[in-house]
Amino acid sequence: MAPQFRDRTEAGQLLAKKLGHYANRSDVVVVALPRGGVPVAYEIAQVLHVGLDICLVRKLGVPDHPELAMGAIASGGARVMNTDIVELLHISDQDVLQVTTAEQAELERRERLYRGDRPVLSVRDQTVILVDDGIATGATMRVAIAALQPQKPRWIVVATPIASPSSSEQLKIQADEMVCLAMPALLRSIGQHYRNFPQTSDQEVCQLLHHGNGV
Secondary structure, three states, X not given: OOOOEOOHHHHHHHXXXXXXXXXXOOOEEEEEOXXXXXXXXXXXXXXXXXXXXXXXXXXXXXXXXXXXXXXEEXXXXXXXXXXXXXXXXXXXXXXXXXXXXXXXXXXXXXXXXXXXXXXXXXXXXXXXXXXXXOEOOOHHHHHHHHHHHXXXXXXXXXXXXXXXXHHHHHHHHHOOEEEEEEOOOOOOOOHHHEOOOOOOOHHHHHHHHHHHOOO
């Protein structure tokens, strides 16, 4: 099967075409899930001429299988768990605690590095377009929504180039709207749907946030 997208830049541009009705609105902000979601979100924000920000989240990977999410955490203390995975693999509370502690430290490091002296994101009464480069289990997107909902945004849109059918069904319930370009019946990995899928660096995240906000 041929990849659907050349890279994250093209994926963001294609998503922006589906989100055109949100362009040039002062009540709209594009919020990326770092790191891979930032290049996609940057393109959307540029095309729509709206603000760009981030929601810091970290996947809680299964011990010995870190690519498989048993849950996720976000800044502000939000956490979601994939209880079916935890129960199926008999993951202990101690393992969950150990992984959570390590990922919380990394989340805090990224918060300091990416946000710097910029104020914490406020989305009250805003339309939020939450963006990632792909959604497999949906844990990180679900925890991002959970982290933002207490601020009472007016509308939450989940936007992604590719997602699994099961995660899409969950997110359609939790979010107000979902925009997805491709939904393969069997999603083994996000990267296989891109021709170029390098790891997004901290430096790239900082540069895109810098330019995306006109600093």
